[in-house]
Amino acid sequence: MPEAIIHVDRISKTFVSKVRKKGHREKKAVAALKDVSLDIFDGEVFGLLGPNGAGKTTLIKCLTTLLLPTSGTASINGFDVLKDDAQVRASIGCMLMGDRGLYWKLTGRENLDYFGALYHVPRDARRKRIEDLVALLKLDEFVDRTVETYSSGQKMILAFAKALINDAPILFLDEPTVTMDVPTARELRHIVKELNRQGKTIVYTTHLMHEAEELCNRVGIIDHGEIIALGSPAELKTSVVHEDVVSMEGVFPDASVGRLRSIAGVREVAVATEASGLMKLDVMCDDSRALLPRIIEAATGNGAAIEYIKPKEVTLEDVFIAKTGRTLSVDTRVLGEREAPRRGG
Numbered sequence: 429m430p431e432a433i434i435h436v437d438r439i440s441k442t443f444v445s446k447v448r449k450k451g452h453r454e455k456k457a458v459a460a461l462k463d464v465s466l467d468i469f470d471g472e473v474f475g476l477l478g479p480n481g482a483g484k485t486t487l488i489k490c491l492t493t494l495l496l497p498t499s500g501t502a503s504i505n506g507f508d509v510l511k512d513d514a515q516v517r518a519s520i521g522c523m524l525m526g527d528r529g530l531y532w533k534l535t536g537r538e539n540l541d542y543f544g545a546l547y548h549v550p551r552d553a554r555r556k557r558i559e560d561l562v563a564l565l566k567l568d569e570f571v572d573r574t575v576e577t578y579s580s581g582q583k584m585i586l587a588f589a590k591a592l593i594n595d596a597p598i599l600f601l602d603e604p605t606v607t608m609d610v611p612t613a614r615e616l617r618h619i620v621k622e623l624n625r626q627g628k629t630i631v632y633t634t635h636l637m638h639e640a641e642e643l644c645n646r647v648g649i650i651d652h653g654e655i656i657a658l659g660s661p662a663e664l665k666t667s668v669v670h671e672d673v674v675s676m677e678g679v680f681p682d683a684s685v686g687r688l689r690s691i692a693g694v695r696e697v698a699v700a701t702e703a704s705g706l707m708k709l710d711v712m713c714d715d716s717r718a719l720l721p722r723i724i725e726a727a728t729g730n731g732a733a734i735e736y737i738k739p740k741e742v743t744l745e746d747v748f749i750a751k752t753g754r755t756l757s758v759d760t761r762v763l764g765e766r767e768a769p770r771r772g773g
C-alpha cells in the first residue's frame with residue numbers, strides 16, 4: 429500500500445453568513461463540508477470532481493491553511509494543518525480558483541520573484557527557477573508586463589507558475605483550466621502529467637469529467653460537502669454500470685442478431701424496429717471499444733446494412749448521475765470548453 433501523503437480526518441466546515449430578505453436580516457449556516465475523511469497517496473494525481481458549490485474549493489482551502497475547519501483536521505506531508513501551518517505551506521504549491529493572489533501592479537516576473545522570496549527560495553535558485561518556468565509555460569511574451577495588462581488566461585498561467593515556484597512536492601490546483609482556451613488547457617494538463625511523472629503529488633479539482641478521466645489515478649466525487657464516491661475512474665465506472673452499449677441502426681437479418689449474441693463479451697442484444705422501418709440494435713457488452721470490430725463484422729453480411737453505429741462508454745458523468753440523479757455539467761463553462769473546438773472547424 430502506498431503511503432498517505434495527505435490524510436484528511438473528519439473535516440467539517442460550516443459557513444455562517446447574513447441573509448437579507450425583504451428588509452429582514454437573519455443568519456444562515458451553510459454546511460460546505462460534512463465530516464470528510466480521505467487519504468491521498470504519495471505520487472498520485474487525485475481528482476476532486478463535483479458540481480458548483482459542492483465544497484471543492486472549501487476543502488482545498490482547509491488543506492492549504494487558508495481556512496480553519498469548523499471541526500476535524502488533516503495532515504499534509506506529515507504536518508498538521510492546524511498546528512504546523514508553516515511546514516504545511518513549505519510542502520505545497522497552490523493555485524486557487526477565484527482569488528489568484530497576484531499583484532496587478534507588478535510584472536509577472538516580479539510576482540514570481542516576490543513569491544519565490546516569500547517561500548525562502550534563495551536568490552540564484554529563484555532566478556534559475558523563474559527562467560525554467562518561463563520556458564516551460566511559454567511566458568516570455570508577457571512575463572515582463574504588469575499583470576493588470578494580462579488576459580484572464582494569461583493570469584491563470586502565471587498563477588500556475590506561482591504554484592510551481594517553490595518546487596514543492598505537493599500541488600493543489602483548483603480548477604486550473606477555467607478560462608483557458610482549449611489548447612492552453614490541454615498543454616496545462618500535459619504539464620500536470622509531466623510534473624506527476626517527476627514525482628509530485630497533485631490534487632486537482634474540476635467539474636469537467638473528461639479532465640478527471642484523463643488525468644487522475646483516483647477520483648473523489650464530491651456533492652453537497654460529502655465524498656459520495658471514491659476510486660480509480662475505471663473502478664467508479666464499473667461500480668455503477670457493468671455494461672457499455674453499442675447502438676446500431678440499419679437493416680439486419682436474423683443471422684446478424686444471432687452472430688452478435690454469440691460474441692464472447694456481448695451480454696444482450698435488444699432489437700427494436702424504428703418508425704422509419706429501420707431496425708435498431710442495442711448491443712450490451714463488457715467493453716465496447718475492444719469489441720467494436722467484432723460487432724461490426726458480426727452485424728454485416730447476408731444483406732445487412734449499417735446506417736448508423738455509436739458506441740457509448742460509461743463515463744464518470746454516469747457515475748455522478750447514478751449517485752445523485754443529477755448531471756455534473758449544467759454549467760456554461762463546460763459548454764465553453766465543448767464548443768470551442770467547433771469554432772476552429
Ligand SMILES: Nc1ncnc2c1ncn2[C@@H]1O[C@H](COP(=O)(O)OP(=O)(O)OP(=O)(O)O)[C@@H](O)[C@H]1O
Nearest residue numbers: 443445458460479480481482483484485486487635
Ligand atoms: N465565505 C463563505 N460564506 C458563506 N458560504 C460560503 C463561503 N464560501 C463558500 N460558501 C458556500 O459553501 C459551499 C461550497 O462552496 P465551494 O466554493 O467550496 O464550492 P466548489 O465546489 O468550489 O464550487 P465551484 O465549482 O463553483 O467552485 C457553497 O454552498 C458556497 O456557497
Ligand SMILES: [Mg+2]
Nearest residue numbers: 484485486525
Ligand atoms: Mg470552487
